[in-house]
Amino acid sequence: MDINLIQETIEDDLANLNSISDLEDVRIKYLGRKGLVAQLTSVIPTLAIQERGVFGKKVNALKNKITTLIQEKEKSLKVQVDSSQTNDLDIGMPGIARGLGTRHPITQIIDEVCAIFTRMGFSVVAGPEIETEYNNFTGLNIPLEHPSRDAFDTFYLKDYTKMLLRSHTSPVQVRVMKARKPPLAIVVPGRVYRPDAVDASHLFMFHQIEGFLVDKFIRFSDLKGILGLFAKNIFDRDIKMRFRPHFFPFTEPSVEVDISCIICKGQGCSVCGRKGWLEILGAGMIHPNVFKQVGYNPNKYTGFAFGMGIERIAMLKYGINDIRLFFENDLRFLRQF
Ligand code: PHE
Numbered sequence: 001m002d003i004n005l006i007q008e009t010i011e012d013d014l015a016n017l018n019s020i021s022d023l024e025d026v027r028i029k030y031l032g033r034k035g036l037v038a039q040l041t042s043v044i045p046t047l048a049i050q051e052r053g054v055f056g057k058k059v060n061a062l063k064n065k066i067t068t069l070i071q072e073k074e075k076s077l078k079v080q081v082d083s084s085q086t087n088d089l090d091i092g093m094p095g096i097a098r099g100l101g102t103r104h105p106i107t108q109i110i111d112e113v114c115a116i117f118t119r120m121g122f123s124v125v126a127g128p129e130i131e132t133e134y135n136n137f138t139g140l141n142i143p144l145e146h147p148s149r150d151a152f153d154t155f156y157l158k159d160y161t162k163m164l165l166r167s168h169t170s171p172v173q174v175r176v177m178k179a180r181k182p183p184l185a186i187v188v189p190g191r192v193y194r195p196d197a198v199d200a201s202h203l204f205m206f207h208q209i210e211g212f213l214v215d216k217f218i219r220f221s222d223l224k225g226i227l228g229l230f231a232k233n234i235f236d237r238d239i240k241m242r243f244r245p246h247f248f249p250f251t252e253p254s255v256e257v258d259i260s261c262i263i264c265k266g267q268g269c270s271v272c273g274r275k276g277w278l279e280i281l282g283a284g285m286i287h288p289n290v291f292k293q294v295g296y297n298p299n300k301y302t303g304f305a306f307g308m309g310i311e312r313i314a315m316l317k318y319g320i321n322d323i324r325l326f327f328e329n330d331l332r333f334l335r336q337f
Contacts, residue, residue: 003040003058003059003062006030006036006040006062007062007065007066010026010030010066010069011069013026013029014026014069014070014073017073018077019077020074020077020078023070023073023074023077026070027070030066030070031063031066031067031070037059037062037063037066040059040062041059043055044056044059102334102335102337103337104326104334104337105314105318105326105334105337106207106310106311106314106326108314108337109310109313109314109317110189110207110209110310112234113187113189113209113230113234113308113310113313114187114189114209116229116230116233116234117187117211117230118187120185120226120229121185122185122186122187122211122213123185123186123187124186124187124188124189125172125176125186125187125188126172126188126189126190127166127169127171127172127175127188127190128166129165129166129190129191129192129193130157130163130164130165130166131163131164131165131166131171132162132163132164132171133156133161133162133163133164134162134174135166135171135174135175136152136154136164136166136167136168136170136171137149137152138293139171139174139290139293139294140170140171140173140174140249140250140290140293141249141250141287141289141290141293142249142250146249148247148248148249151194152167152168152194153167153195154166154167154193154194154195155193155195165192165193166190166192166193167192167193167194168192168208168210168307169188169189169190169192169208169209169210169307170210170250170305170307172186172188172190172210173210173212173250173286173290173305174290174293174294176212177214177290177291177294177296178294178295182214182215182216182296182301182303183213183214183215184212184213184214184215184303185212185213186210186211186212186213187209187210187211188209188210188211189207189208189209189310190207190208191205191206191207192205192206192207192208193205194206198324200321200322200323200324201323202323203311203323203324203327205327206309206310206311206323207309207310207311208307208308208309208310209307209308209310210305210306210307211226211305211306211307212286212303212304212305212306213226213303213304213305214286214296214301214302214303215301215302215303216300216301216302217302218285218301218302218303218304219302220253220285220304222304223283223284223285223304223306224241224243226304227241227257227281227283227306228241231259231280234313234317235259235262235316235317236262239259239260239262240259240260240266241257241258241259241260242257242258242277243255243256243257244256244257244258246282246284248282248284249287250284250286250287250289250290250305251283251284251285251286251287251304251305252284252285252287252288253284253285254282254283254284255282255283255284256279256281256282256283257279257280257281257282257283257306258277258278258279258280259277259278259280260276260277260278261275261276261277261278262278262316262317263319264276271316278316280308280312280313280316281306281307281308281309282306282307282308283304283305283306283307284304284305284306285302285303285304286302286303286304286305311323311326314326318337
């Protein structure tokens with residue numbers, strides 16, 4: 001057995017293999033108990049004494065050489081395995097798109113309505129959803145025995161009989177007027193609560209925007225002008241409005257305001273119940289009794305107030321026929337806005 005030949009063959013063997021298990025076979029072939037190196041070692045005792053030392057050293061050197069070659073091959077095979085795994089990285093591949101949320105349609109309408117009024121000089125104010133019975137009713141000229149409490153009489157807090165979930169945003173009129181002096185031009189978006197049975201057009205909770213303006217010499221015509229501008233901005237330039245006499249305890253005179261049906265343009269369709277008109281809000285001139293409650297002199301100041309349901313505006317604007325859709329968190333619905 002020629003030591004030089006063995007060294008050449010191991011180099012060939014290593015160059016041609018590609019896996020750790022093939023490498024193990026090569027290791028056994030050379031370094032195993034019956035391997036080539038072991039065979040060479042077993043020859044040593046048969047040699048003449050003076051030859052043993054030189055031959056022994058050569059065998060040892062060969063063994064060390066083979067061991068190093070195998071270790072190096074093992075390292076390079078492992079590096080190849082690692083990099084073949086990371087080769088899956090494709091830096092040209094498109095990234096993972098993050099789903100960007102949008103504002104809820106109710107929030108969009110609130111923002112839109114508030115923007116229209118702030119352009120006309122109104123400021124936006126918020127009030128609490130848990131209100132005093134006084135602000136929700138008495139301060140708004142709805143005394144304890146007044147029949148108009150019925151429709152609103154709402155969720156009272158168990159241990160605070162004088163506290164309730166507000167049934168409209170009008171109590172914020174009382175809060176703001178008690179805290180500030182005229183001139184006032186305010187809009188108030190927020191949630192309100194009513195003991196209504198749930199159906200396609202009613203919920204126990206919905207959103208309103210209240211608006212009010214108080215100063216010297218404010219007239220009903222100012223109310224008409226402001227609401228007319230609002231309707232044209234939120235719906236359509238050629239929308240028509242009409243004012244129907246109505247009753248609210250906190251305004252006098254009071255009106256309900258209709259717009260010409262945005263679906264059939266006043267011709268009559270199923271959305272407007274063949275009337276050609278859609279009711280969108282309640283309004284009126286602030287009642288002198290409300291001014292007295294908040295400490296304003298009703299002979300000095302006049303003002304108007306209005307309140308509208310946000311869901312109703314959104315349903316008309318987007319052609320939605322069931323109010324419950326807004327609060328089911330169904331992404332198929334919400335993604336459309
Ligand atoms: N608060 C009334 C309601 O909820 C709406 C309204 C507000 C009417 C302001 C007149 C003036 O029905």
